[in-house]
Amino acid sequence: MTKPTLVSFKLCPYVQRSVINLLEKKVEYEIKYIDLANKPDWFLKISPFGRVPVLVVGEEVLFESAVINEYLDETNLPSLHPKDPLLKAKHRAWAEFASALLVDQYGWTMSKEESDSNKKKEEILSKFKILESILPEPKNGTLFFAGETKHLVDTAYAPFFMRMEFLKNKGVEFDLVSGFPKVQTWSDTLLSLPSVKNSVLPEVPKEYIEFIKAHNSWMGGKL
Ligand SMILES: N[C@@H](CCC(=O)N[C@@H](CS)C(=O)NCC(=O)O)C(=O)O
Missing domain, CATH: 3.40.30.10 (Glutaredoxin)
Structure with missing residues (x-):
């Protein structure tokens, strides 16, 4: 094949x-x-x-x-989904939530007006509040969506968290994650996975910032 x-x-x-x-x-x-x-x-x-x-x-x-x-x-077994259909459906629903976060993140970075960018930032923060309330307690500084085990739903969030990290590296004012301890531990856990680290080309952190700047967004002027 x-x-x-x-x-x-x-x-x-x-x-x-x-x-x-x-x-x-x-x-x-x-x-x-x-x-x-x-x-x-x-x-x-x-x-x-x-x-x-x-x-x-x-x-x-x-x-x-x-x-x-x-x-x-x-x-490509073994599956990264839970076996139980209800839990599997729940994971799929929360993967959708990750897609909504990606849309907010795009709006936050690309909005032309400060007020529109801030609205999107508030949407991200309110979604973090929800995630913080549903995530389990981390064990030994590690956290996946369902606790100690990695699932497919985790892979839906990793690219979002990676971009949050690129932005945080440009200034503390772009750090939205650290106010949410469980979300922060989840992000750290995901970003330390080899599959996540190796999922982008080496130039992507720099080009992501250049892409935002090139679109003349409000945030682009601050980076
Ligand atoms: N819901 C789609 C979203 C994919 C998507 O929006 N891709 C963007 C790039 S990140 C795209 O191809 N946009 C088309 C364009 O910019 O014309 C998925 O999960 O695959």
Whole structure:
């Protein structure tokens, strides 16, 4: 069977989720980078929403990171999902919550006006408050979504936390995580995983900041 091919934009957090899963599952894969500002025709033909990631598996094309990750999880056992259907459904619901955080993060960094950026920041903070209330207590300085064991849902959050870290490195005013001790421990745990560390190219931290600046957002002027 030929290797699956992941189509990527190197700064995309949704693609990064799939890379983390490919690495977690030790799947051999190819990766093709495209420029979203100049989408090639072959990509537009295979990506129904014109978005990355897409995963090409033989003759088939999968899109939507959550679906790609479920496929990778089912076809490369052991599964990173809980066995119990109710718990599995709960994990899927909280993976959706991670996607909402990514949307807030994009708005926070890319808004042209300070007031719009601040609204998004407040949305992130209110979501952190909810996460802090539902996360279990960390043990020995380690915390995953469900406690001591890593699950698929954790991989949905890691790209978000990585970008929070890139921003925090540009100034304490961009540090939203440290006010939430359990969220902070969760972030530290995820960012220390080899699959997460190796899920982006070395230039991504710098290019992420450059990307924000290049869009003339309010935050871009502060970085
Ligand atoms: N819900 C999608 C979101 C994917 C997404 O928004 N990808 C962005 C890049 S990070 C994209 O391809 N945008 C298309 C564009 O910028 O034209 C998923 O989880 O895969």
